[in-house]
Amino acid sequence: MFNQVRGFARVSSKVGETVRRSIQKKGISPQKFHNFLILDFEATCDANGSTYPLQEIIEFPVVKLNAETFNMEDRFHQYVCPHERPQLSAFCTNLTGIIQDMVDGQPKFTDTMDLFDNWLKEQNLLCPDDGSKSHLNWTLVTCGDWDIATLLKRQAAHHSYSVPWYFNNWINLKIAFSEAMGYYPNSMKIMLSDLNITHQGRHHSGIDDVINMCSIMKSLAETGYVFRTTSKLADGPTGSSPLKGPKFGSALV
Ligand code: AMP
Ligand code: MG
Ligand code: MG
Numbered sequence: 518m519f520n521q522v523r524g525f526a527r528v529s530s531k532v533g534e535t536v537r538r539s540i541q542k543k544g545i546s547p548q549k550f551h552n553f554l555i556l557d558f559e560a561t562c563d564a565n566g567s568t569y570p571l572q573e574i575i576e577f578p579v580v581k582l583n584a585e586t587f588n589m590e591d592r593f594h595q596y597v598c599p600h601e602r603p604q605l606s607a608f609c610t611n612l613t614g615i616i617q618d619m620v621d622g623q624p625k626f627t628d629t630m631d632l633f634d635n636w637l638k639e640q641n642l643l644c645p646d647d648g649s650k651s652h653l654n655w656t657l658v659t660c661g662d663w664d665i666a667t668l669l670k671r672q673a674a675h676h677s678y679s680v681p682w683y684f685n686n687w688i689n690l691k692i693a694f695s696e697a698m699g700y701y702p703n704s705m706k707i708m709l710s711d712l713n714i715t716h717q718g719r720h721h722s723g724i725d726d727v728i729n730m731c732s733i734m735k736s737l738a739e740t741g742y743v744f745r746t747t748s749k750l751a752d753g754p755t756g757s758s759p760l761k762g763p764k765f766g767s768a769l770v
Pocket of ligand 3: 660726
């Protein structure tokens with residue numbers, strides 16, 4: 518009953534490629550995880566893409582997705598006050614929609630990491646006593662590897678903060694898409710368009726990007742795709758190491 522043709526997808530992501538194949542909806546297969554935590558950081562930036570001395574997280578949105586129904590169950594959403602460059606650039610505000618008032622007075626990086634850890638405990642995703650893995654199997658999902666492998670890793674190193682163990686592995690949504698659809702998507706917009714999903718909200722708003730990523734997850738799951746961990750945190754100060762797939766500096770272009 519899920520076998521209807523729902524849309525069309527590119528056969529290849531080569532520049533100028535227009536050949537498409539139909540998307541087969543086979544129904545959701547049992548997944549290896551109980552939950553997916555969809556994450557998309559927004560960070561300080563300027564027209565060159567980065568802000569000296571480092572890019573800092575200013576929006577930390579996570580949506581908890583049920584891995585059986587692919588419905589959104591809960592969310593963690595925190596704006597973050599940057600340490601090094603507390604004044605947002607006009608470029609950053611124009612790109613992300615995050616105005617100065619939204620970060621002023623908000624928790625800083627390490628306090629936000631603690632708030633996220635507390636939320637994971639409230640959700641029974643971590644053992645409340647010692648923060649170890651709970652009985653639930655879950656993983657983070659990001660669009661690209663930049664959020665964790667570059668941004669989080671660099672900022673944590675800057676603050677001599679140990680990245681919690683649950684950031685060691687994650688699913689790169691672009692790699693998942695490439696496994697499910699047979700070609701690598703260069704952007705979130707291509708994934709949405711090729712899956713016939715209407716873009717929700719504002720591009721580069723972290724929480725809106727996460728909601729769009731949730732729709733992509735559900736649509737890929739409906740093809741029968743079973744998600745697997747694709748990426749891990751490399752050793753070293755700022756390294757990025759997707760297990761496979763092209764490298765990219767930023768995520769959702
Ligand atoms: P995204 O998840 O694609 O919305 O972007 C994450 C972060 O990457 C943004 O908050 C910016 O810090 C940076 N970024 C994304 N696109 C650009 C761009 N065109 N120019 C400069 N920085 C960008
Ligand atoms: Mg974003
Ligand atoms: Mg992103």
